[in-house]
Amino acid sequence: MLNWSNQFNICCFLDNNNYASIYHQNEAMLAADALDTLSCQAGNAFSSLQQYHQTHQDWLFGHLAYDLKNETFTGLFSHNKDGIDFPDLFFFRPRIIMLLSGHEVRIGGWDMDENAARDIYAQCTAAPVHVTQHTPGGTVQVHLDKQQYLDAVKGLQDHIHRGDCYEVNFCRENFITDITLDPLSLFEKLNKVSPSPFAAYYRTNDLYMACSSPERFMQKHGAEVISQPIKGTIRRADNPVVDEQRRKELQQNSKERAENVMVVDLVRNDLSHTAQRGSVEVTELFGIYSFAQVHHMISTVRAIPEANLPFTEVIRQAFPMGSMTGAPKLSVLQLIEQYEKSRRGLFSGALGYITPEGDFDFNVVIRSILYNASRRYLSFTTGSAITYYADPVKEWEECLLKAEAMKKILEG
Numbered sequence: 424m425l426n427w428s429n430q431f432n433i434c435c436f437l438d439n440n441n442y443a444s445i446y447h448q449n450e451a452m453l454a455a456d457a458l459d460t461l462s463c464q465a466g467n468a469f470s471s472l473q474q475y476h477q478t479h480q481d482w483l484f485g486h487l488a489y490d491l492k493n494e495t496f497t498g499l500f501s502h503n504k505d506g507i508d509f510p511d512l513f514f515f516r517p518r519i520i521m522l523l524s525g526h527e528v529r530i531g532g533w534d535m536d537e538n539a540a541r542d543i544y545a546q547c548t549a550a551p552v553h554v555t556q557h558t559p560g561g562t563v564q565v566h567l568d569k570q571q572y573l574d575a576v577k578g579l580q581d582h583i584h585r586g587d588c589y590e591v592n593f594c595r596e597n598f599i600t601d602i603t604l605d606p607l608s609l610f611e612k613l614n615k616v617s618p619s620p621f622a623a624y625y626r627t628n629d630l631y632m633a634c635s636s637p638e639r640f641m642q643k644h645g646a647e648v649i650s651q652p653i654k655g656t657i658r659r660a661d662n663p664v665v666d667e668q669r670r671k672e673l674q675q676n677s678k679e680r681a682e683n684v685m686v687v688d689l690v691r692n693d694l695s696h697t698a699q700r701g702s703v704e705v706t707e708l709f710g711i712y713s714f715a716q717v718h719h720m721i722s723t724v725r726a727i728p729e730a731n732l733p734f735t736e737v738i739r740q741a742f743p744m745g746s747m748t749g750a751p752k753l754s755v756l757q758l759i760e761q762y763e764k765s766r767r768g769l770f771s772g773a774l775g776y777i778t779p780e781g782d783f784d785f786n787v788v789i790r791s792i793l794y795n796a797s798r799r800y801l802s803f804t805t806g807s808a809i810t811y812y813a814d815p816v817k818e819w820e821e822c823l824l825k826a827e828a829m830k831k832i833l834e835g
Contacts, residue, residue, distance in 0.1 A: 429607050487738070592759070596770075616831055637719055707722055
């Protein structure tokens with residue numbers, strides 16, 4: 424599926440890597456070959472998306488970039504440098520959709536009959552196996568070295584002490600310039616080293632993303648919406664006994680639990696703006712989930728949106744996601760712009776799909792490598808939650824831990 428799709432200038436491949444979840448709809452999804460597209464900068468992007476969906480009543484795949492914050496909150500701006508330059512919002516209507524579930528693949532799309540679907544299936548099975556190419560090395564550069572990062576964290580803690588905010592997600596970009604590579608090989612390596620339930624390969628012309636995200640932003644299925652924020656991370660151990668001890672350590676860590684409660688409260692508030700009265704509830708708190716390199720603490724918040732409400736309004740009221748901002752949102756969004764030295768762009772935005780009925784499922788764009796082929800610029804960003812009691816050195820180490828899988832495939 425994926426190898427075949429890469430012939431198209433616009434495609435989106437979503438893979439849950441067989442992670443068990445009651446919320447997964449398909450094991451993998453592929454959308455390829457755009458019939459038409461919607462590309463917007465912050466301003467009227469959400470209303471444009473709603474109109475685009477109403478016009479076509481079709482499947483849409485695409486992304487919401489972090490800098491849509493400038494539309495969801497008055498008075499915000501993004502003046503930091505962006506080396507990748509994805510649009511703030513981009514969606515496409517695919518000519519071909521493939522849904523993989525178990526041993527069955529469903530193929531549909533524009534003007535698709537059984538013969539056309541069988542022909543596409545034959546093309547996929549006959550497509551030559553993609554030979555994973557060596558990823559050329561490059562010097563990883565940063566806008567914030569260790570001392571600058573520690574100073575910034577201490578500055579943010581001064582804001583927390585003054586009462587400007589009580590938690591802020593602070594991130595640091597890693598980048599490589601003058602690099603030429605095969606993005607599909609990059610994704611295959613990343614997905615092998617760090618398989619995740621919201622993995623994605625995404626291409627819009629010369630802009631690419633290889634994503635190994637473990638986090639769901641929001642899903643709407645029928646009358647129900649869920650959000651599953653992550654807050655709480657610990658490195659895994661090779662020894663099974665020690666690894667289980669680390670799971671328990673994370674479960675009982677008061678700092679991580681406090682951060683998780685903060686983001687859960689923020690998500691509850693976000694969903695309450697569009698939910699039926701009394702329908703917002705936490706269905707799981709402090710769940711511990713295991714991934715290739717780390718254990719994460721994940722909670723699930725559920726709500727039932729008000730009837731006849733545009734689905735874009737449900738998304739808009741919760742965007743950007745609380746796990747990647749902090750609280751209160753407006754204050755921390757301003758501080759992020761001040762203290763971070765590069766524009767987030769697609770990082771800490773969301774990638775996913777919208778169904779013809781207006782259901783949707785979006786991940787959180789983290790653990791992702793972004794690549795602009797025409798500029799030969801590669802970027803990957805990591806961060807952590809800063810609170811008053813956070814140890815700046817440990818937060819620095821968490822940033823390095825989250826970058827480990829991406830640096831491994833880039834540097835060998």
